[in-house]
Amino acid sequence: MLFPTIDFALFFAVVFPITWLLNGYNTWKKCFLVAASYFFYAFWRLDFTLLLFASSLGNYLMALALGRLKDGAARRTLFWAAIAGNLGLLGYFKYYNFFVASFVNALEAIGFKVEIGFIEVALPIAISFVTFHALSYIIDVYRGVLKPTTSLLDILFYISFFPHLIAGPIVRANKFLAQTVGPRDPANIRLGQSIFLILGGLFKKVIIANYLSTNFVDDIFRDPAANSSLDLIFGMYGYSLLIYCDFSAYTDIAIGVANLLGYEFPQNFNYPYRAISVQDFWRRWHMSLSSWLRDYLYIPLGGSRFGTLATFRNIMITMMLGGLWHGASWNFLLWGGLHGAALVIERAFGQTGQADAVRRSPAATALRWFVTFQFVSVAWVFFRASSTDTWLAYFSTLFSGANWSTSITPFVAVIFVLGALSHIIPPRWFETWEARYDRASLPVKILVPFVVIFLISVAAPNGIAPFIYFQF
Amino acid sequence: MLKTNPPDLAPPSPPQPLRTSAFVVYATLALLALTIPQSLVGWLQDKNSSELQEIMLKGANVLQRVSQQTGIAIPYQRARDFFLAATGKTDD
Numbered sequence: 001m002l003f004p005t006i007d008f009a010l011f012f013a014v015v016f017p018i019t020w021l022l023n024g025y026n027t028w029k030k031c032f033l034v035a036a037s038y039f040f041y042a043f044w045r046l047d048f049t050l051l052l053f054a055s056s057l058g059n060y061l062m063a064l065a066l067g068r069l070k071d072g073a074a075r076r077t078l079f080w081a082a083i084a085g086n087l088g089l090l091g092y093f094k095y096y097n098f099f100v101a102s103f104v105n106a107l108e109a110i111g112f113k114v115e116i117g118f119i120e121v122a123l124p125i126a127i128s129f130v131t132f133h134a135l136s137y138i139i140d141v142y143r144g145v146l147k148p149t150t151s152l153l154d155i156l157f158y159i160s161f162f163p164h165l166i167a168g169p170i171v172r173a174n175k176f177l178a179q180t181v182g183p184r185d186p187a188n189i190r191l192g193q194s195i196f197l198i199l200g201g202l203f204k205k206v207i208i209a210n211y212l213s214t215n216f217v218d219d220i221f222r223d224p225a226a227n228s229s230l231d232l233i234f235g236m237y238g239y240s241l242l243i244y245c246d247f248s249a250y251t252d253i254a255i256g257v258a259n260l261l262g263y264e265f266p267q268n269f270n271y272p273y274r275a276i277s278v279q280d281f282w283r284r285w286h287m288s289l290s291s292w293l294r295d296y297l298y299i300p301l302g303g304s305r306f307g308t309l310a311t312f313r314n315i316m317i318t319m320m321l322g323g324l325w326h327g328a329s330w331n332f333l334l335w336g337g338l339h340g341a342a343l344v345i346e347r348a349f350g351q352t353g354q355a356d357a358v359r360r361s362p363a364a365t366a367l368r369w370f371v372t373f374q375f376v377s378v379a380w381v382f383f384r385a386s387s388t389d390t391w392l393a394y395f396s397t398l399f400s401g402a403n404w405s406t407s408i409t410p411f412v413a414v415i416f417v418l419g420a421l422s423h424i425i426p427p428r429w430f431e432t433w434e435a436r437y438d439r440a441s442l443p444v445k446i447l448v449p450f451v452v453i454f455l456i457s458v459a460a461p462n463g464i465a466p467f468i469y470f471q472f
Numbered sequence: 473m474l475k476t477n478p479p480d481l482a483p484p485s486p487p488q489p490l491r492t493s494a495f496v497v498y499a500t501l502a503l504l505a506l507t508i509p510q511s512l513v514g515w516l517q518d519k520n521s522s523e524l525q526e527i528m529l530k531g532a533n534v535l536q537r538v539s540q541q542t543g544i545a546i547p548y549q550r551a552r553d554f555f556l557a558a559t560g561k562t563d564d
Contacts, residue, residue: 006515013501020490186490195496260493411559442492446499453500457508458551462563 001043003253004206011040012257019261023183030157030180033261037162041125048124051089052160058085059134060155063141067148079142083135090131093123098328126166128325132292133159137173139296146174154180161263163254167247169268169288176263184262191445192434197256199452200430205249206460208419212242214461216412221384224394228403232394234416239384240377241419244272247286248422273376273423276368278342281376293322311347316340326383331391335382342375508548509536 001007015036022029038049062082069075091099100116107114124130137158140146149155158176159165220227220235227235251268258265268288275281282290298318304311316337323336360368385391408416437448505512513536516529539545556562 006511009501013497016497017494189489189493191489191493191496194493260497411561442495445492445496446503449496449500450503453504454507454548455551457504457511458548458555461561 001040003250003257004202007043011036016260020186023186023262026181026183027153029183030153033162034153034156034160037157037160037165040162041160041165044125045122051124051127052130053156055086055089055130055134056156056159057152058082059138059159060149060152063138063148063155064150066138066141075142079138082138082142086131086134086138090127093121093127095324095328102330129164129166129168129170130159132170132289132325133164133173135296136170136292140173146177149177161258163258163261163263164265167250167254168286169251169254169265170292171265171288172292175266179263186262188259188262188264190259190434190438192436192438194256194259195437195445195449196430196434197252197259199449201249201252201256202453202456203249204245204252204419204422206456208415208422209242209246209249210461211412211415212238212245212419215415216408217242217384221386221390221394224390225397227397227407228405229398229401230404230406231408232398234406234408235394236377236381238416239380240273240373241416241422243380243383244269245419245422271423271427273373274369275372275376276365277346277372278339278375279346281372282339282343289322289325293318297321308348312344315343315347319343330388331382331385335379338379338382505535506539506544509539509545512536 001011015033018032019029022032038052041052042049059082062078062085065078066075066082069078104114104116137146137155141148154177157180158171158173161171161176164171217235217238220231220238224232224235248269251265255265255268266288268286270284270287272281272285275284298314301314301317302310303314317340319340320333320336323332323334323339326332326335381394382391385394437445440448509532512532513529516525516532519525536545552563
């Protein structure tokens with residue numbers, strides 16, 4: 001079920017009142033929300049709800065056992081078994097065919113011919129997000145940060161809660177489970193903020209991301225060699241805007257919807273293309289994933305505690321695995337590796353942005369922003385390219401500089417400008433509008449979302465493409 | 473488009489946030505159904521045939537007729553036609 005659809009509007013229209021009617025009966029409310037979330041997931045494919053349930057049940061039991069065992073070999077073994085179980089599930093569905101194909105190709109390259117069977121199974125939607133939620137719970141229990149819950153219902157609820165289920169944000173177990181213990185206070189609903197997040201998300205997805213994708217970017221990446229150098233440059237920037245608008249739209253709507261139901265999700269984006277270093281970019285882009293990778297991978301690997309070389313190695317491992325988390329492809333690995341290399345270079349030269357920015361001149365800051373944005377945009381080409389041939393063709397055509405005409409229409413140019421506004425409008429404007437909305441009369445409160453959605457519908461393309469991050 | 477931590481920015485809540493939220497959600501959906509009834513009809517036509525679907529489709533058709541006869545559906549149609557003409561796009 002996609003957020004910007006009538007299906008979801010009706011689904012939410014049913015879920016919203018029942019959730020609050022059951023608020024005084026917390027167990028029943030959680031049962032209802034789990035059922036609603038499984039229904040939401042089953043809209044895509046019914047049989048994989050069993051996988052969702054099995055993963056939740058397995059992690060619930062493992063965590064209970066971890067909580068009962070004292071520190072020692074048995075506890076460590078069980079912990080690694082739980083990690084292996086989660087990663088094994090992810091690996092089987094997502095990476096098995098990729099590694100088999102890579103292995104077979106590598107052997108063929110040195111003259112051996114082997115035959116290993118591929119599995120023919122659909123990739124369960126959101127399996128990467130489900131796995132990272134489950135791992136967050138298991139690791140926190142193992143570390144003693146979180147007591148394992150005795151309620152299977154709480155774990156089913158945590159892993160399947162529909163606003164974050166498909167594409168995040170990745171909500172930490174300790175933050176979410178704390179919200180499941182009792183009824184939610186309706187006073188925590190921030191209507192203005194939720195409405196603006198939902199409306200902004202709809203606009204970014206339905207108008208900017210959809211039109212950029214179908215009217216320009218998809219054509220550019222389908223056959224890069226058939227385009228001019230100028231169009232390839234615009235295609236790169238276009239995809240930068242597209243993936244931001246697409247992904248941040250999903251998490252903005254998810255945060256807004258969860259808040260209307262009384263639950264808090266973490267912030268996931270903070271003007272990422274305003275970053276003045278790659279490290280700064282990762283503090284602003286998919287923040288729930290980057291903090292997850294930092295806390296559950298980079299720091300356990302040793303972080304920056306064991307000298308310069310070990311730090312660089314840990315950065316590279318973290319970023320490459322973070323890249324591979326997005327999908328089973330060498331391009332994702334390369335994308336992660338490029339970001340890792342950039343982070344290593346920044347660290348080597350002490351250029352990590354943020355804190356030292358205040359001491360720099362505006363021109364130096366502007367230059368750092370420019371370089372960072374160019375790097376991030378170039379790296380997105382590897383992320384978006386469907387194969388190695390695609391990005392090779394992309395860059396060879398781009399740098400050939402043979403043709404500087406453009407196929408950008410005035411309509412696409414307007415969409416570019418609207419996409420850029422998502423980073424140009426200062427955050428305080430949104431805060432002011434939200435505050436005004438919260439003070440407005442009820443008719444105005446109703447008119448604002450109605451008019452905005454009406455106008456989005458007027459300009460909407462026919463059919464909504466799935467969110468890019470659904471595939472991860 | 474997100475800001476800093478949500479709790480830091482939380483504006484004062486309206487006195488009855490739940491009731492207000494419910495009004496906003498349902499009134500918005502009702503207004504959209506009334507002003508753009510054809511999307512509801514199209515959505516229902518795409519659903520698998522069942523007794524419930526047929527009942528809902530009949531209801532949506534009635535809504536569409538009322539909306540057209542009273543002129544409520546006109547602003548959307550005009551705005552959509554204007555958008556398509558201005559951008560050279562089609563509804564196909």
